[in-house]
Amino acid sequence: MRRYREAHDLVVWRLESRLLLFGVLTECFQAPKVGPFMRLQTLLEARWILAFLALVAVAATFFSVWLSLFCLLLFFLTVAFFRDPERMVPPDPNSIVAAADGIVMDIVELDENEVIKTKTRRIGIFLSIFDVHTNRAPVDGRVIYRQHQEGLCLDARHPDSPEKNES
Structure with a gap:
């Protein structure tokens, strides 16, 4: 009975974690924001670059793990470059805010x-x-x-x- 209970808990945990991951992924691609920290719009501008880097990273795993890791590093640096975090804008319509970081x-x-x-x-x-x-x-x-x-x-x-x- 104890073994059955442990196996049952393990299956339930795996199912819950997969459902949680599925929920997070569907939220990412259906909502206009990727989590609470970034909008999806600018990442869509980089979609072809990101797809190419991901494809090269997968292909590179057949040749060298280091090459694959380098491609993944380029992938994450590209995501960092195209990030678009939320900015708090003052409610006053007469206020002037910075047009860009820098x-x-x-x-x-x-x-x-x-x-x-x-x-x-x-x-x-x-x-x-x-x-x-x-x-x-x-x-x-x-x-x-x-x-x-x-x-x-x-x-x-x-x-x-x-x-x-x-x-």
Whole structure:
């Protein structure tokens, strides 16, 4: 009787743990968030990179465990690069928040002569590979004009990058 009880408990534990894992996985792919710490949207941008790295990691297990582990490391670094954690935004509609994580490189007053025809401020923020690469709207409002500007791909820290880079 005791052996039966231990086996029964083991089967119930395995079943519960599998159901828990299944529940967590279905929540991840049905909800707009991956857990309480990240949105799924930016990870979807990296889906082809992640799929390729996962495939290479599986294929690499046939050749070398170290190569497979290196591919898995690249996989997790890619997930870290494309992360998008929740940010708390003040409820005040007149507040201004940072558009991105990173270091403010410059704040420049400009004359905007195309659309709103007034003085504006451009805030340049440098993002390292360790910063979250999601840009957010710093103020409440709506987009009334959008234009693509052809340009170069200078390093973001270069002084001419705001004027000469593609945007």
